[in-house]
Amino acid sequence: MLNDPKVARLFEFLIDHQKTPALEPVFAPRRDGWVSYPSIEEQLGVESDYVVRLLEDLRRLGYLHKQFHDKVLFCPACNSQDLQLVILCPKCHSAHLLRKRFLKHNNCGYVGPEENFGRGETRICPKCRDELVLLGSDYQNMGIRYGCGDCGEVVENPEEKWLCRSCGRFFGKLDVRELVLYRYEVNPAQLAKLKVERIPKARVHEFLTREGYEIQESALATGRSGAEHQIDLLATKRSGPLEHRIVVGFASAEKEVDSEEVIKLYAKAYDVDAQDTILVVSPRLSKDAQNFARHYHIKVFDAEQLNHPNVNISV
Numbered sequence: 353m354l355n356d357p358k359v360a361r362l363f364e365f366l367i368d369h370q371k372t373p374a375l376e377p378v379f380a381p382r383r384d385g386w387v388s389y390p391s392i393e394e395q396l397g398v399e400s401d402y403v404v405r406l407l408e409d410l411r412r413l414g415y416l417h418k419q420f421h422d423k424v425l426f427c428p429a430c431n432s433q434d435l436q437l438v439i440l441c442p443k444c445h446s447a448h449l450l451r452k453r454f455l456k457h458n459n460c461g462y463v464g465p466e467e468n469f470g471r472g473e474t475r476i477c478p479k480c481r482d483e484l485v486l487l488g489s490d491y492q493n494m495g496i497r498y499g500c501g502d503c504g505e506v507v508e509n510p511e512e513k514w515l516c517r518s519c520g521r522f523f524g525k526l527d528v529r530e531l532v533l534y535r536y537e538v539n540p541a542q543l544a545k546l547k548v549e550r551i552p553k554a555r556v557h558e559f560l561t562r563e564g565y566e567i568q569e570s571a572l573a574t575g576r577s578g579a580e581h582q583i584d585l586l587a588t589k590r591s592g593p594l595e596h597r598i599v600v601g602f603a604s605a606e607k608e609v610d611s612e613e614v615i616k617l618y619a620k621a622y623d624v625d626a627q628d629t630i631l632v633v634s635p636r637l638s639k640d641a642q643n644f645a646r647h648y649h650i651k652v653f654d655a656e657q658l659n660h661p662n663v664n665i666s667v
């Protein structure tokens with residue numbers, strides 16, 4: 353899968369857009385799924401389901417981290433997210449509920465909204481006409497409750513429903529659908545590796561394929577000496593009786609790739625009768641190694657440069 357040019361393009365895109373939310377999902381209900389990653393789809397020219405599978409595969413391989421992004425609620429009937437939580441009177445199912453502070457007169461037990469006890473300085477119980485003086489001994493503050501504007505019921509726990517404003521249906525609290533959306537981030541530890549190994553290889557692979565070469569990655573080739581060589585990338589093009597072979601090697605070192613790598617590559621290329629030899633290095637060749645490369649006519653490319661799409665690889 354990692355040889356897929358689309359994957360290489362995705363990685364390039366991720367490297368270029370490390371700071372931007374390239375891998376953010378959007379809710380997109382379709383026949384075959386619910387999520388979409390629009391910037392990736394556009395970049396690769398592929399469908400959502402392909403991107404969803406690709407991102408998961410890359411996560412499994414350790415290239416990406418998955419993180420919680422958002423949770424969306426949507427209508428089970430029409431998929432609309434235009435939902436409104438409505439509270440209803442449990443007795444008459446009216447939505448005409450008014451939030452009010454309720455008081456209780458201890459003497460007669462009357463419970464009602466604060467406004468029923470009068471608005472002035474003095475509070476009079478509307479049921480027994482007694483005056484309420486001391487909070488605690490005369491009357492109690494029952495806190496905020498709902499009063500039904502239709503049937504007068506005092507409601508502590510109103511019925512909760514979701515109204516879909518798009519199709520007008522009501523749903524119980526647990527009946528609306530919910531979906532957790534995840535975004536992906538590039539695993540920084542893998543990113544360095546990608547820049548040095550995967551992308552340059554994919555880039556060379558793509559270029560030589562376009563030039564009409566047949567590519568074998570990690571090819572085993574038997575040389576004229578009878579020795580078997582492992583070759584990072586072997587490109588072959590036949591035209592009539594002629595065969596053009598290119599041996600491509602990839603070498604990286606912490607500071608400089610030394611001459612030994614150059615010599616080993618040259619020996620392999622010579623033994624398998626390659627007409628051209630390419631070496632992709634990261635971060636660079638040592639002075640010594642540069643001289644060997646020039647002497648052996650090995651074309652050298654900088655892996656970092658190959659991360660950029662506009663570099664021309666000419667053979």
Ligand SMILES: [Zn+2]
Pocket residue numbers: 457459460461462477478479480481482
């Ligand atoms: Zn009273």
Ligand SMILES: [Zn+2]
Pocket residue numbers: 441442443444445446500501502503504505
């Ligand atoms: Zn009611």
Ligand SMILES: [Zn+2]
Pocket residue numbers: 427428429430431432516517518519520521
């Ligand atoms: Zn709906």
